[in-house]
Amino acid sequence: MRIRDDRAHEEPEINLVPLIDVILVLIIFFVITTTFDSRSMLQLQLPSAKGEPVAAQAKTLSVLINADGHYFVDEREVLRTDVDALKQTIEEAADQDRDRPVLLRADARTPHQAVVTAYDALAQAGFRKIQIATAPEAKR
Incomplete structure (x- = not known):
């Protein structure tokens, strides 16, 4: 008995639906994981001083x-x-200019060790003109 094989006469086709699904998932992944400008979201509460x-x-x-x-x-x-x-x-940002003044802006809630680390790194890099940013003292 001879069985007919109709598959030999079918045209091969490429199903694009799974490919489109994968591309959409990749697009969503990259949009979610993309790093945005974090400085625009950075809010500092500066310490106050006279x-x-x-x-x-x-x-x-x-x-x-x-x-x-x-x-x-x-x-x-x-x-x-x-x-x-x-x-x-710091050295990459400043190039070779060690006479450039540095403005250190630390949040009032920053751990003291982070400020000391910044001073240490600036001193090791050769910077001597360091200023600290503060907010005006609140009037009572």
Whole structure:
């Protein structure tokens, strides 16, 4: 008995639905995991102090420390919180200009060790003109 095989006459086709599903999942994954500009969300609560405000200089190197102790040097986030990583990022941001003034902006809730680490990294990198940003003292 001879059985007919109709599969030999069918046209092969590529099913695109699974491919489209995979591409949509990849797009959603990349949109969710993309790093956005974290500096726009960074809010610092500066410590208060009495004193006269100083005019900002044009080529000031900015070092920010948020409440969790994470560092930001100009436009760069320092991924590790050790002295060597912070020093390397500061040196990359400043190039060879060690006479450039540094504005240290630390949140009032920042652990003291994070500020000391920033001072240590700046001193090791050769910076001597360091200013601390504060907010005006609240009037009672």
